[in-house]
Amino acid sequence: MTSTVTPAPAAPSGTSRPAPRLHTPRRRRSPGRPRRSVLLTLLTGLVLLYSLAPLVWLVISATKTQEGLSRSFGLWFDGHFALWDNITETFTYNDGVFTRWLLNTVLYVVLGAGGATLLAVLGGYALAKFDFPGRRAVFAVVIGAVAVPGTALAVPTFLMFSNMGLTNTPWAVIIPSLISPFGLYLMWVFAGEAIPTELLEAARIDGAGEIRTFFQVALPLLAPGIVTVSLFTMVATWNNYFLPLIMIKDPDWYPLTLGLNSWNAQAATAGGQPVFNLVITGSLITILPLIAAFLLLQKYWQSGLAAGSVKE
Structure with missing residues (x-):
């Protein structure tokens, strides 16, 4: 049995037959490729501008003299570049008290x-690694301490140190700085995720004591968390203003925050000399160590912050 194929009718003479349309499949986005968002890009740009604008103003203003600050636009340079002169004068002004x-x-x-x-x-x-009675109570105390602002404890701390005769001394700033509830909580979470319990048990079976186990086994694994906590505590202590303000009256024990504020307040006192160019230059010098610390240690503190964020 044979089948016959009927040919398609020919197109009339003088007319062109349209070419068949080819169906092109839509490109699918790769699963690992993030989707672009114009709104998110704009918001990120605004946040970046909001963060960098004060820093740009600080850098530009540090290159101006006292007179140049008032006669020039804030976000552009003055005719006289005085950055090195400002740095020299900052370290030599008032008998070098900035140092x-x-x-x-x-x-x-x-x-x-x-x-x-x-x-x-x-x-x-x-x-994180020892079970003892009252562990949950300690957890509640740490969480509660994180929620309490430091200003609420300023007056009781001052009264306590005043009764002990420690006000107007460096210990009035150092001792309260030793307590970091957020740092304790962060290390608690990090140690629980970064140190396998089996590794500690293996070290104890091999005859290592608790001190040796901590220093030789646990401490290297805690390095990212240690760097993260140290950066947080360093920034908090470096920028601490309110605690030294109520504890210290002797200018010889001022930190940079109080010292620069005293220079800034000279313009409002009778017969005081305004030195805003030195205040701005000193502020720029003050933030340089913090920027360097974050840039040099970013590999460690970023991994420390990400600890515990992914559940295995």
């Missing part, structure tokens, strides 16, 4: 922030 304030700030950071980091590491490791 004294800088060393005071370094002292408060090394002892206060360093001690806070050490206590947070020891306490976080103990709370």
